[in-house]
Amino acid sequence: MYPNILRHPGPTPIPKKVELAMAQDMISHRSAEFVELYRETTERVKPVFGTKQDILLLPSGGTAALEAAVVNITSPGDEVVVVTVGAFGDYFVSICEKYGLNVHKLQKEWGEACTKEELGDFLKTLSNIKAVFVTYNETSTGVLNPVGQLGEAVREHSDAIFIVDGVSAIGGAPAKMDEWGIDILVTGSQKAMMLPPGLALLAVSEKAWKVIESNDSSAYYLSLLSYREWNEKGMTPNTPAVSLIMGLSAVCDLIEEEGGFSKTVERHKVMKNMVRKSMNALSIDLLTTDEYASPTITAIRTPEGLDLGNYLGHLKKKYHLDFAGGLGPLQGKIFRFGHMGYCFPSDILEAVSLMEAGLQDFSYPFEPGAGVKAAQEVYLSSVKKQ
Numbered sequence: 291m292y293p294n295i296l297r298h299p300g301p302t303p304i305p306k307k308v309e310l311a312m313a314q315d316m317i318s319h320r321s322a323e324f325v326e327l328y329r330e331t332t333e334r335v336k337p338v339f340g341t342k343q344d345i346l347l348l349p350s351g352g353t354a355a356l357e358a359a360v361v362n363i364t365s366p367g368d369e370v371v372v373v374t375v376g377a378f379g380d381y382f383v384s385i386c387e388k389y390g391l392n393v394h395k396l397q398k399e400w401g402e403a404c405t406k407e408e409l410g411d412f413l414k415t416l417s418n419i420k421a422v423f424v425t426y427n428e429t430s431t432g433v434l435n436p437v438g439q440l441g442e443a444v445r446e447h448s449d450a451i452f453i454v455d456g457v458s459a460i461g462g463a464p465a466k467m468d469e470w471g472i473d474i475l476v477t478g479s480q481k482a483m484m485l486p487p488g489l490a491l492l493a494v495s496e497k498a499w500k501v502i503e504s505n506d507s508s509a510y511y512l513s514l515l516s517y518r519e520w521n522e523k524g525m526t527p528n529t530p531a532v533s534l535i536m537g538l539s540a541v542c543d544l545i546e547e548e549g550g551f552s553k554t555v556e557r558h559k560v561m562k563n564m565v566r567k568s569m570n571a572l573s574i575d576l577l578t579t580d581e582y583a584s585p586t587i588t589a590i591r592t593p594e595g596l597d598l599g600n601y602l603g604h605l606k607k608k609y610h611l612d613f614a615g616g617l618g619p620l621q622g623k624i625f626r627f628g629h630m631g632y633c634f635p636s637d638i639l640e641a642v643s644l645m646e647a648g649l650q651d652f653s654y655p656f657e658p659g660a661g662v663k664a665a666q667e668v669y670l671s672s673v674k675k676q
């Protein structure tokens with residue numbers, strides 16, 4: 291009876307308008323109606339990527355689009371750099387290794403970001419780097435890497451193709467693909483894009499297309515040249531996720547109704563600050579610094595003296611509040627509060643209030659209401675500015 295309050299880093303809640311759009315009658319993916327839907331929708335989603343390039347739609351999770359970037363750009367034996375600041379950077383390393391690439395790994399501590407200087411110094415020691423891979427928003431730690439600055443380092447110290455995993459960022463974090471010199475930007479539907487899982491979105495720069503054209507890639511289903519060819523006709527090479535594309539059109543309506551994508555980005559920033567200030571007020575530590583804090587997910591350290599598994603289980607069972615635990619080395623040490631996509635300041639007030647109720651149940655020492663008050667102050671000051 292009670293709805294699950296899903297505060298995860300994806301899948302995330304789906305707006306009713308999107309659900310209804312996805313419930314429309316099915317259409318053929320080779321029909322004129324589909325071509326109109328595809329052309330209009332891929333055009334309208336461009337501001338979310340910050341690009342003039344075409345947006346390609348794959349009927350897949352984000353991983354397939356990451357793999358498409360790897361297999362279309364590189365060949366076995368190529369030298370590549372992967373910046374990894376957590377579980378999803380490591381994931382990129384695994385994909386590259388599986389394709390026989392010679393991976394130079396720039397590893398940072400989980401919870402830290404990679405700076406322009408660090409990437410620049412790393413690249414100075416290397417040559418013939420074909421591609422540099424970076425995770426924009428590290429979902430396992432809530433770190434937002436400064437990809438604009440990292441793109442500068444890539445251009446200053448190499449001719450590499452700059453490939454960015456934007457899976458848990460795009461739709462909530464600022465994205466200026468063209469301005470930041472990103473050559474391939476990838477995201478998935480089920481996070482900040484307000485859709486169910488099953489659709490990946492990807493854009494490719496002119497520089498990257500030249501590399502793809504001259505690369506003898508073995509990709510078939512993931513061939514980006516094939517996607518480009520069909521995109522010219524307003525279609526995809528194989529059967530696409532038609533209902534999700536109908537949903538994506540409704541997502542574009544919602545972003546436009548909010549006042550444009552810059553307003554969506556602002557809302558995510560406000561929610562990030564609400565969560566962070568409320569944890570400060572409860573004297574509960576955060577994993578990351580404010581400077582590199584993600585606008586879509588916050589990693590919160592286990593409150594002192596609490597058994598995290600029991601606490602999260604209790605929140606879910608008693609209050610229907612569903613947070614995600616930590617991954618890898620952070621399991622049991624942090625939990626992750628998702629605030630992306632169809633999420634609003636009122637949802638943050640609700641989640642912080644229920645978190646406090648759970649803390650009281652565990653006799654955790656804190657001033658009841660302090661977290662909610664701090665979150666409310668951030669929200670009210672953002673409303674006053676409007």
Ligand SMILES: Cc1ncc(COP(=O)(O)O)c(C=O)c1O
Nearest residue numbers: 351352353378429455457458478
């Ligand atoms: C940053 C990041 N990259 C890649 C992925 C993998 O995406 P998918 O599970 O849609 O294949 C995820 C999923 O959580 C992610 O957060």
